[in-house]
Amino acid sequence: MIVLHQIDPIAISLGPVRVHWYGLMYLLGFLAAWWLGHRRIRAGRLPGVDGNAFSDLLFYAMLGVVLGGRLGYVLFYGLGELVRDPLMIVRVWDGGMSFHGGLIGVLVAAWLWSRARKLHFFDTMDFIAPLVPPGLGFGRLGNYVGGELWGKYTEAGWGVVFPTGLPEAYRGLDPAALKAQFDAGALDAFARHPSQLYQAFLEGLVMFAVLWWFSARPRPRYAVSGMFALLYGGFRFLVEFVRVPDAQLGYLAFGWLTMGQVLSLPLVALGLFLLWRSHTAPVLQPQPVAPARGATP
Secondary structure: EEOOOOOEEEEEEEEEEEEEEEHHHHHHHHHHHHHHHHHHHHOOOOOOOHHHHHHHHHHHHHHHHHHHHHHHHHHHHOOHHHHHHHHHHHHHOOOOOOOHHHHHHHHHHHHHHHHOOOOHHHHHHHHHHOOOOOHHHHHHHHHOOOOOOOOOOOOOOEEOOOOEEEHHHHHHHHHHHHHHHHHHHOOOOOOOOHHHHHHHHHHHHHHHHHHHHHOOOOOOOOOOHHHHHHHHHHHHHHHHEEEEEOOOOOOOOOOOOHHHHHHHHHHHHHHHHHHHHHHHEOOOOOOOOOOOOOOOO
């Protein structure tokens, strides 16, 4: 089945104020992390840390995601564009966020927060890891709604026709004319892999299910972080085979290697190393938080 993508990227429009679905997806990701994190705090999965301290951690992580994600995109994918238009670095509403840059931002934020509270950095990261996949999934849904980061053409008889990915001759058509062309079958040859949905499924749903199950009982230090790095790196590397590389970079080597794959390989290696390292590491035992006096159990 072939689908024509005609989704308005603006969720709410109140005069000059426009709220994009992409921003709402980020908000949903942070809310999911807040709710899941407080559940883990109450279960004592990060001993010595209460809800207020976790809220501080989440705030710093949010800053790390936004600042690191944008800076990472500029450094990894958009240096040429930055030279031509320096103000593009602040136009986050136009899209352009890097997971790998956001990850570095979160690592820095978690390291500073852990250092201030004299906690082992990887105890913090093992706690955070299961909270991240929902945000990744929502983010990829935001990419899909925005009609960006689409995949390669597919000849499988199914796919999505993205207006932003059509040849120039079709881009000036209004939605009704475009729909008429689609209904006539003229756009079937331009159906693409909805790689954003593949990533939402793998990086969001599958990673969350695996990591939440894996972390349900105490694991040695480094193990949960290692599983996260291994899964994300592996899934991202595979999906890149059906995803169109960034136009300003293209393929880096062999006619198929993308920047996303280059940045994911170190994550796979790191994940394997951390899982190996966990075999001789201590296991952090949960210390459930007692309910406040007078609270209803």
